[in-house]
Amino acid sequence: MSENTLTTPKPFDWSSPEAAAIRKRRYAADRRLRLYGLASIITAIGLLGILIASLIITGHTAFVQTHIAVEFTVDPENVPADDPASGNFRAVVADAAQKLFPDVDDAAEQRVASRILSNGTPNILRDYVVANPEIIGQTITLKVPASDPFDQLNKGVIDRDLPEDRRRVSDTEIALFETLEERGLVTTPFNWGLFLNADSRFPELAGLAGAITGSFYALLVCFVISFPLGIAAAIYLEEFAPRNRWTDLVEVNINNLAAVPSIVFGLLGLAVFIQIFGLPRSAPLVGGLVLALMTLPTMIIVTRAALKSIPPSIREAALGVGASKHEVILHHVLPLAVPGILTGTIIGLAQALGETAPLLLIGMNAFLTSPPGGIMDPATALPTQIFIWADSPERGFVSRTSAAILVLLGFLIFMNAFAIYLRQRFERRW
Structure with a gap:
């Protein structure tokens, strides 16, 4: 036999002590990875529990008077x-x-x-x-x-x-x-005045009625503007727009706008809606417009993701029986994408509800002793009301600040829970 003849390598013996050591190291690494994940979850839940407990301890006295x-x-x-x-x-x-x-x-x-x-x-x-x-x-x-x-x-x-x-x-x-x-x-x-009274210089009389009403009007304006515009823009980009450098540029800018700090939208609203268009300062209309600008990129991204999740066979079947392009979208694709769209909409509105910086820049932090009567009246919002109370020197506003944070968290938890319910109730798995 020649010296250059190749020899067949000996197969690895998986029953050997060396193989057992390898398996032991792999199992140990797997256990460590699971423990790291479990420790992360426990830490996050623990920190959240500390936050909620501190708010309850500080703010529970504000719920009685x-x-x-x-x-x-x-x-x-x-x-x-x-x-x-x-x-x-x-x-x-x-x-x-x-x-x-x-x-x-x-x-x-x-x-x-x-x-x-x-x-x-x-x-x-x-x-x-x-x-x-x-x-x-x-x-x-x-x-x-x-x-x-x-x-x-x-x-x-x-x-x-x-x-x-x-x-x-x-x-x-x-x-x-x-x-x-x-x-x-x-x-x-029980302190019903915390929910039924407007703001006051006296802590024992201060309430959240004006802030809750102002947040409602601002979110209403935000929803009326961002919901139809977001869906229309997403449908065009996903179903009709040609794939070229201009649509790629638009998509990149939409993704970038979703990550822009909210204070930038507040500066934009201050410069455009108040200084150029002359809309009233502190009005929920301006606040809703600013929140709509901030929420619109998220709405477009969520709607496009919902449209992409619909199987191509739905479109092909509708086209196969003679439906036009717009009939396929309006009668088949869009109804099936509604659960995902609604879920993203509610989460986007919940994010807008908690925004403070853009509302401060447009003046929705004024001291008002009565709730607004419409979208053009001066108003505050829940986040800005919390900011005002946190800056007050009176001792009584300390507990009311924590109570207002608990009320805001309650609204956010409810909105996110409602979004989860809609997704589980109407979502279809393909």
């Missing part, structure tokens, strides 16, 4: 029957505050007693009398909010055992408040 039952004598001398809105309700409230403590004769203590009630009590009483003018001349009992320091005192945020110089309330004020508690005049019901 301290109220005090007060008797008000609506004297016709202070509140004229022909024009109750112009009445001197501060005098009525001052008289009622004095009657809460009939044994207090000192003028300084009487002023302390009047500070237990919220500064917005005259406005609350005025609205009630204007809505019920027949009570003029009578004595009524209303449960009105306590001022923020006494609200925190009742909730335990202010420690009564601390030295007086380290508390917002004095020993005299605590003694007067405890007198009301002993008489059963202090209650802590």
